[in-house]
Amino acid sequence: MKCIRNLKIATPHIIPRPEHNISRANISEHATKVLYRLKAAGYQSYLVGGGVRDLLLGREPKDFDVATDATPEQVKEVFRNCRLIGRRFRLAHVHFGRDIIEVATFRSMQDASEPGDRETENGMLVRDNIYGTIEEDALRRDFTINALYYNIEDFSVVDYAGGMEDLQAGVLRLLGDPDTRYREDPVRMLRAVRFAAKLGFVVNPACENPLFELGSLLQSVPPARLFEEVLKLFMAGVALHSFEKLRHYGLFGQLFPETEEALAHEDHEFPITFVIRGMQNTDSRIREGKPVTPAFLFAVLLWEPVRLLAERLRAAGESPLVAMQQAGSDILMTQLARVSIPKRFSIPMREIWNLQHRFEQRAGKRPYRLLTHPRFRAAYDFLLLRAESGEVEQELADWWTLFQQQDGDERNQMVRQANNGDGDKPKRRRRRRRRSAKPADPR
Incomplete structure (x- = not known):
């Protein structure tokens, strides 16, 4: 089984409402409000990522993220309680008291060499604000199980990357060439460990092998960002499994070199x-x-x-x-x-x-x-x-x-x-x- 997939845009697999277990009753009230208001404003509106994944697995999501064809500035026009954040990825945060719904504009698959608001340093993506279609956005995501979209229009689940199949098989698989995707963002190695520990999934061999070889790339990640990733690894109820897997892949020493020594x-x-x-x-x-x-x-x-x-x-x-x-x-x-x-x-x-x-x-x-x-x-x-x-x-x-x-x-x-x-x-x-x-x- 290969991890490298054909990243050409393909016809999506549509899972209609009777064939999946996601119910609006299990989606947060604020996320539902954002989805419907964007739809009413004439924009495409989808629940995406971990929220969809966890709902399909029968888990309670920690966060609900929204993807849309509206630009961050257009989202801000729809929601007065919206703030735009980020340089690497421009995002819209819609605030409901302490609850924040993150809204991201569909990303493009445009090549980094072409003109646009995208920047790389030594293969690592440091800024990416080129917008595209939902098809492109799906194939730009990291793992197939995170490239599933819940459509508020007809309550279906849209799958462009075979994520539903991997979800049912318990397989963690990157979209695209693993070496390239890890180099674009080394934190994906930590995300692979976290999802494997949290979900009990098996990492696809072609996606697993580079974990033993590319750990040093984490040294290029800002320490503040790694702090957030460490909290996600160790404060999600699977700290022991995360610790064991990090040491297995040689990644723990990249985070805590003195302790590993x-x-x-x-x-x-x-x-x-x-x-x-x-x-x-x-x-x-x-x-x-x-x-x-x-x-x-x-x-x-x-x-x-x-x-x-x-x-x-x-x-x-x-x-x-x-x-x-x-x-x-x-x-x-x-x-x-x-x-x-x-x-x-x-x-x-x-x-x-x-x-x-x-x-x-x-x-x-x-x-x-x-x-x-x-x-x-x-x-x-x-x-x-x-x-x-x-x-x-x-x-x-x-x-x-x-x-x-x-x-x-x-x-x-x-x-x-x-x-x-x-x-x-x-x-x-x-x-x-x-x-x-x-x-x-x-x-």
């Missing part, structure tokens, strides 16, 4: 176990509808190189906190060259790391102060993962779990026992510091 040369099992447990934890929380923050996710992904560097700095004489702060700064600076991490996530990520050594300090008032830290819960969850993976003793995690559950007197007793058992200071000195027999202030 540490995992590839680590003698113990706990580093890879730690990442796997972190991915499993993320997937479980998403399935249960619990919040997941990118700060925790990135803290997990970068922990091993940070931990190793902090150990070397401590061996050189730095204090635990200074060692961790310096290691976090150095690894983060290297990471930002590949995948950017906004400060709203990198700051709490580093706080999670910096609090880890404080869990070992269970004497005096330190446990009480740590318990009131705004980032305590995330840091505690991080500690649990470290214990589960075998990096730290389970007793330490169990102590902090119990400490949170006890009342004031029982907490004081736990701290006194920790004082007696730490072996670092003589008991006489600890007794001199206590001014009264009153329990320690839990504040």
